[in-house]
Amino acid sequence: MMNKKYISHIAETKAKYHKQQANLPFEEKIKIIVELQKIDFEMRKNNKKKAIDNKFHRIWQIKE
Secondary structure, rough: OOHHHHHHHHHHHHHHHHHHOOOOHHHHHHHHHHHHHHHHHHHHHOOOOOOOOOOOOOOOOOOO
């Protein structure tokens, strides 16, 4: 069984992480979303059960 102190530590760490993420600039959040889209696209491309429908799965392009 898990130690209550350990679970409490995990909860505190998770809360700190989400607070840091919430304080990121909007532009940084968008970059994270685009990177996650790229990862999702590659995973779907390699998974035959979840075929990619190009009409609905697009990766955003960011101009810098």
